[in-house]
Amino acid sequence: MSKTLRMTLVSALMVTAAAQAEETETTLNAYAAGYTAGFTCSGVFNGNKSVAQIREHELSGIYSLIADRVATMEAKIDKENQWVRVPYDDGNRERISVWRPKLGCVDLPVGATVDDAKFVADPFRGDKMTGKDNGEPWQQKAEVNSTTDNAELESVLQQAFTKTYGSGARTSAVLIATPDEIIAERYIEGFTPETAQRTWSVAKSIGASVIGAAVQQDKIDLDAPAGISNWSHPLDPRGHITLENLLHMASGLDSNKAGNRTDRVYMGGGLVSDTATETALEVAPGSRWKYANNDTMLALRALHERFDSTDDYLRFPYNALLEKIGMQHTFAETDWQGDFILSSQVWTTSRDLARLGVLHLQKGQWQGEQILPEGWLDYISMPAPVQPPDAAPGYGAQWWLYNERFPELPNDTIAARGNRGQFLVIIPSKNLVVVRRGYDLAGEQGFNEHDFVRDVLKAL
Structure with a gap:
């Protein structure tokens, strides 16, 4: 075998190995659809968030591998059955995420249908979720989003919701507490103590x-x-x-x-x-x-x-x-x-x-x-x-x-x-x-x- 032919074969093998180490377009699309389905499902049913909130917070500024693909995907939310479906590959395939009490959302495998959701373990089926946070164990609680009497602490809290602590920072909540007292508790608009x-x-x-x-x-x-x-x-x-x-x-x-x-x-x-x-x-x-x-x-x-x-x-x-x-x-x-x-x-x-x-x-x-x-x-x-x-x-x-x-x-x-x-x-x-x-x-x-x-x- 000539040196040139050997080099050609080695190069081909290296290219093949590199290709094998990378995800296919279908896999990347499946990842993006799974990400969109999972975060939409959890955002809606765990966090009681709107679709606009989910799009702004959960599905933007994310992992670069799938960010552009996620931006183009649309989630189909079924609130009655508590699942989310996201089509991909021109609608020929879909990813599904299903919600369960306490356990949140589970992403079904590629190729699964909504009929397969019945096979997922659901030990808390029928349990009702808690509503308002009861504030325990704290004996004292600063009012949510209230101004503190400590001017220096107030300045730090305000800066936490700016870019002071990082150019890419987007703060949604801050809480400072001892076992007895919530000293400060702040949330962005639309968030509450119950927002997961x-x-x-x-x-x-x-x-x-x-x-x-x-x-x-x-x-x-x-x-x-x-x-x-x-x-x-x-x-x-x-x-x-x-x-x-x-x-x-x-x-x-x-x-x-x-x-x-x-x-x-x-x-x-x-x-x-x-x-x-x-x-x-x-x-x-x-x-x-x-x-x-x-x-x-x-x-x-x-x-x-x-x-x-x-x-x-x-x-x-x-x-x-x-x-x-x-x-x-x-x-x-x-x-x-x-x-x-x-x-x-x-x-x-x-x-x-x-x-x-x-x-x-x-x-x-x-x-x-x-x-x-x-x-x-x-x-x-x-x-x-x-x-x-x-x-x-x-x-x-x-x-x-x-x-x-x-x-x-x-x-x-x-x-x-x-x-x-x-x-x-x-x-x-x-x-x-x-x-x-x-x-x-x-x-x-x-x-x-x-x-x-x-x-x-x-x-x-």
Whole structure:
């Protein structure tokens, strides 16, 4: 074989490999339709939002891979049957998202029809959703959108709804609270204390709290192997991955270059059980920190496999945690086989996030009941054995740590952080919770939660 022919064949193989690594037009259209269906469904039925609000907030300023396609798609909303359909590929195909009480919307797989919705687990069928937020546990509450008597704090709050903390910032809500008092609570026009929006990766910290509740009830052991059934062969090295490895973002699994991109599950109608569980090890468990959505999904998958039925598993976060602390406007969404996607897909309110913060300030106790292990706050705040790069916040167990790397904040500051500017910040030494919600623009500088919390503390 001539050198020229060999080079031609090598080039052809490289082109073929590159093509195989890229999504087809049909797949990209399916992603965009799935994104549109899912966010429209959740926006309407979880958040009680108008189509105009959803278009402005949920479907603009988004992930560049599908942004242009989403802008051209139209959702068909069936409020009676509580589903959303989005046609794509010139109307030849469609994606469907179906709502369920408490569990929010589930994206059906490509090729499914509305008749297939009956096969999705629905353990809360017939349950009525809560209306107005009751304001518990706070004994004092600043009036919503009222002006504070603290001029310096007032200035900081006003700046939070401008571009002061980031050129791409679009703030929708801010809440500052202690366990006893809501100090300040602000929303943009059209939003209320009952308006749920997606948490994105703040869900990871909610997921860790669900794991904590399971540990408290002796349903799972942090130090034991995760016990994923797909990894049960004695030769499979993934069998050595512990639940703690997963919570520390240290599974060692291959999660592609960007571990926060899990498009197949997030908008492609894929399953946790046939995506996150199928990847191979890159390095030994516990030897590397790498932010990966799959690690969170696998931690919850491990918990799922401890239950006798999917319905029992789906009830657990509500019975063991969310409803106990009054998170009545929180929707933890799943894939179509009943695995929680607690790396991102939770819809909740600012008050419900603040309640989770208060639970941690109270050492996992709520109205005399120990919901999380007594030392859980210390556990999630302890730096994992392997850490992110020095410029980033530190990492504990699915919570970010603003420790000695950030001297302008108290050393015990921890945060749940999510895409588009979702933040739940807990400062135990100040007995303080700070929540910020937003729709920050992809590709621009998002809201700087460090500087905002620093300024809040100075004002207080």
